[in-house]
Amino acid sequence: MAIKHRAVSRRTRLVSACLFGLACAATLPAQAQQVLSIVTSFPKDLTAVYKKAFEARNPGITVEILNKGTSAGVAFVREAPDGNKPDVFWASAPDAFEVLANEKLLQKFDGANKAVPAKVGDYPINDPEGLYYGQALAGYGIMWNTRYMKANKLPEPKEWADLAKPVYFNHVAISSPSRSGTTHLTVETILQGEGWNEGWRQMLQIGGNCAAITERSFGVPDGVNNGQFGLGLVIDFFGLSAKSSGFPVEFVYPSVTAIVPANIGLIANAKNAELGKRFISFTLSPEGQQLLFDAKISRLPVLPAMYEKAPAGYPNPFGGKITAKVKFDSDLSRSRYYVVNSMFDHTVTFRHKELVAATKAINDAAAKLAGKPNAKAEALLNEARKVAYSPVVGEERARDKEFLSLYSASKRDALKTKQLTALEEEWGSQARKNYARAQELAGQAAALAR
Amino acid sequence: MATAESAGGAVAAPAGGAGLQGAVALAIAAFLLIFLIVPVGTVIYVAFANPDGGLTLAHFGSFFQLSLMRESFWNSLYVAAASVVFASLIALPLAYFTARFQFRGALLIQTLGVLPLIMPPFVGAVAMQLVFGRSGSLNLLLNDWLGITLPIMDGLNGVIFVEALHYFPFILMNLIVALNNIDSAMEESAQNLGSSGMRLFRRIVFPLAMPGYVAGASLVFVKVFDDLGTPLVLNTTNMLAPQAYLRITSIGIEDPVGYVISVLMIVFSLFALWASALALRGRDYATLQRGGSTLGKRRLKPWQSLLAYGWIAFVLLLVLSPHLGILLLSFAKVWSFSVLPDAYTLEHYATLYHDSPRMIGNTLLYCGLAAGLDVVLGTAIAYLMLRSRLPLRRSLDFMASAALAIPGVVLAIGYLRTFRNVEIPFSGELLTSSWILLMLAYTVRRLPYALRSCVAALQQLHVSLEEAAENLGAGKRRTIQRIVVPLMAGGMLAGFVTSFMTAAVELSATIMLTTSQSAAPMSYGIYLYMQSAAGRGPGAALGVLAVLLVALGTYLSHRFLRSRAAELETRM
Amino acid sequence: MQNQVRVEARNIALSYGTTPVLRDVNLVIEPGEFFALLGPSGSGKSTLLRLIAGFNQAQSGQILIGGEDVSRIPPWKRNVGMVFQNYALWPHMSVWQNVAFGLEERRLPKGVIAQKVAAALALVSLSDYAKRRPSQLSGGQQQRVALARTIAIEPNVLLLDEPLSNLDAKLRLHMRDELRQLQRSLGITTIFVTHDQEEAMTTAARIAVMDQGVIQQVGTPMDLFDNPVNRFVANFVGSINLLPGSIRASAPPLRVVSPVLGEFSLPQLAQVPPAGAIEVGFRPHAVVLKAVDAPRDGEHVWLQGTVNDYEFLGEFVRYHIGLEQGSMVADQPHRAGHAPFARASRVAIGIPPAEMRLIGD
Incomplete structure (x- = not known):
């Protein structure tokens, strides 16, 4: 008995020794090289090119890319211990950088490339505080799958407003603005370009035409690439790079669109801040900007001079052709950021089924009425449209400072949570009621058309 | 459970045994406390907190104010229940036919039957869309032939479809183990009394396999109820888990309601597991003899086997079509809005060969260690729960099972927060920047799977078998080593395989806790590739490798078990 | 029915x-x-x-x-x-x-x-x-x-x-x-x-x-x-003593020779194995034990042995008896007051030929 016990304990010792050895082996690779660590939401296609170029230029430095997605990236930076934080944060969403800046997680440094203009259109390229820099430009546009369009006999769209047309019903996809900073900017661009009420009318109609409201911004181009959706609202490089990868897709910028920078910033209390600075400067240099033309990347440089060397047909945001016609007010955008997102979610994302049903009823009724004019039915249908496509918050209220201040604090106390959820409930149930009413009205109109 | 209750007096351990049991229980509790409760607590306390530092329950009031949440709750409940029904419909015939009839390729079928669990993140979703989606192969064909399309992947029904296809192996694996553990005389006596076919199954076989079925079904229920990935990739947000996730991961906001949802989901999940345990209470499922070896597998009549093979082929085709889709995708140049890819290439695998050989090794290492730990912990918890008289022994089960309801991202943030500045002894390296934390996250997240299998296996093991060993002079430890563990081997293996394969495709904690590319596992690589249009091919190729790897591991462990069983038989 | x-x-x-x-x-x-x-x-x-x-x-x-x-x-x-x-x-x-x-x-x-x-x-x-x-x-x-x-x-x-x-x-x-x-x-x-x-x-x-x-x-x-x-069958159904022997003449009267029992004739048997080496079997309860010096009748086949051991089983006493070659078991009914044969004592063992069976290999 005793002997056997010893055998057992020997085995346990062996196992624990193995475990310990493994642990040591994992921690062993001594870091003779300097490591630059970058947190990013960008795909490998982009980061790999930069990593290779930067390492080639700086022997002895290893670039460690941590691809985490925007939200996880912010949390990772926040939770990493001071002095051991990653060095660079590199992502599209401007809101993520604002959050990092607010939480004092970004480090100011003088690394701007002076040749970069202050603004693209009306949007500042670099953070006015100097905490982060625009590294590439991205415009929002419409991407579609040519096979899908052909199979479903759909016309090619040109403007956002086109997407509100009944012909695109159930063929569109959009990502939720609360999940994608660039989608938010597109929504905001439409709202500022068309005005609050008209803008929402358009957004709700587009929402009603959507086959899906995706949770990730990449979900839209992914679905269009598959042929799962016919068209989608996407950032240009999603469309351009997919096309260059051989997918049967096309991309256009509408005349009213947002051109915004994707940013890069130095993280405060980083492990290797100096390396971080060097990398940021590299990405802003002509050499670093040149890399953006790579077919798999297909992004727009912030250096206007670069466009002289651009491949033929490459869009140029500084050339005037796709300059946003809207005078984009970024302060206004910032002030109502959470209101717009929350409204969109509670009236479109979470009530999508009902919105689609209402839109279908309205489209059906309109189709029936097309051949036989009927004043009463027309009136009913217009009423249905009005009910379905009006924002649940009026323009006045959307400007109310007190109302907006509800959303300002990042931490929420019991009272605020209560007020906010009360608003969410109000919007959600109002939207549900509106869509049901619209469906009913459209049904009545359709009945009159017989 | 009844076994432990009814035989409790008999197994009451001598004082020394109880001391050892207590120590083991404390060690497990400490592990769960450090690597589950505390980290999750540091994140989830927001549900109870005011920014001024005080505690409040007011956020719960806010939660109940939202009709969206009630809707989400019912949707989640409906989806979970319906998924269990469909998963059972898939799993029951597969398990029964292969375990009870002479069936060519039974082992292959059982192995293929667990593959759906390894649905690589994102690639799986893309493949499902390419096969079953609005413009997937199936619908394109249907549209060509019949002019109709089926909205298979739309709305809640789409979620149910994908979840059932994805998680039915939980039921399948546990059921096969349970069927093999039924004493053959139980079925023979029923046949002898005139029962056969469906009635035999419904009245005798299925009720006796209940512990295994309930273990699998409750796991599917809770897993689906708490699942985040599937609803999100199908863009269904009106369910609890996505609602919690969307609120928790909103950039720049600490939304307490998101955490309230998490808390309530944990509570509900535990309630569901408790209720399933209650359903088994008061029944004695343990059988003295283990069947399998003595039970002659029945022969099917030609028409029966035609039917059975046909049905199984259909089911396998259905459940493996995402994998076929991934395979095609990995060889596809472009696949878009067409039944099959336009052209084929090997270049994606070449890309992989340059990029990520290390990831495979990392996945094997992390998931192997995690699954091993899970089985050890699962067996220990099951044993303490069913065989000891320790107070609060059920709470270990509840603690471990709570991990089911915790989103990976919450656990990961909790780890980073809790172990900030903690160094690994003797190395000076931070725990948060080593892979050990990732491995532990896998361990904790997948422990409930291994635990359910171990509990079911031990439930079917009659306590007298252990008593016999003790009576012959084996101490508690030797009894466990020589009697309990060998007889539980099937369940433990099922637990290992489930933990391993699901850890291999775990994503949310992986993204958060991966701190260097050299330490990244395959799931991280797949995620990385699937962020761009050009990465789809390599991502799918990596997905294929992951599936093959795990499938091979599963097949080998089944083989190993079979040969062990054969060895035991010849020795007898 | x-x-x-x-x-x-x-x-x-x-x-x-x-x-x-x-x-x-x-x-x-x-x-x-x-x-x-x-x-x-x-x-x-x-x-x-x-x-x-x-x-x-x-x-x-x-x-x-x-x-x-x-x-x-x-x-x-x-x-x-x-x-x-x-x-x-x-x-x-x-x-x-x-x-x-x-x-x-x-x-x-x-x-x-x-x-x-x-x-x-x-x-x-x-x-x-x-x-x-x-x-x-x-x-x-x-x-x-x-x-x-x-x-x-x-x-x-x-x-x-x-x-x-x-x-x-x-x-x-x-x-x-x-x-x-x-x-x-x-x-x-x-x-x-x-x-x-x-x-x-x-x-x-x-x-x-x-x-x-x-x-x-x-x-x-x-x-x-x-x-x-x-x-x-002989061994599995009840217990039996088996002693080696061979058949001398198969035609009636059957003559059997055994190193322990000597030569003797048997009455008509249900089964007779072919001539050659056989075993002579008889049930323990069928034998009669007597003191060596007691008178012996002619109806039994007699031999002598030594009591190695005995067990008292209530209804009868079971004697384990050593023979010149091998050993055997004898069960003797017990009646109140009867003292058993002592260990190591010599006894005469009488076997009725009607109880003997010949069992082939």
């Missing part, structure tokens, strides 16, 4: 892989007979039983029940009731449900089922336990539930697989009586598997002794006891 059927095995051969389990088994069990299959474990008796029940398939040969070849009929259509060694009561059903099961499978009307279950439970005196679960019953009660469950379906044949082996000694005796009475009152053809010769002899009308997949001998208990055909 139910209609009684004949059970017949014809040329049955069955093997698992290369291991033969049953070899050319031929057996006829008469209608209404209480028949036992007796043999050590591994002899194939349980396999034969399961073959009759339909759980095993023979490679060749036929099983006939009531004259009908059932080899191709599945177990659930044979109407052959079997009581399993471990009873195989379903733990998830109550006693009542267990007993009702087979009747429900036969889709009998509810009222009939209730009546028959009640009757079956009454027959085994368990009417008060209908609501219990099997785990709440004692071993004997479980056994009776298993029995009630089987006879409730009124099978053509009742198969009992070691039915008493899981019971304690006293209960075993009691259940043995009950089984016998039950069989007699039901009149059902019953086949009973056991490794216990006493159990077989006391319950069965006829017994088949099996060893290594072969039926060694079939007969009534007395027949087997008195005229074992071979060494195995």
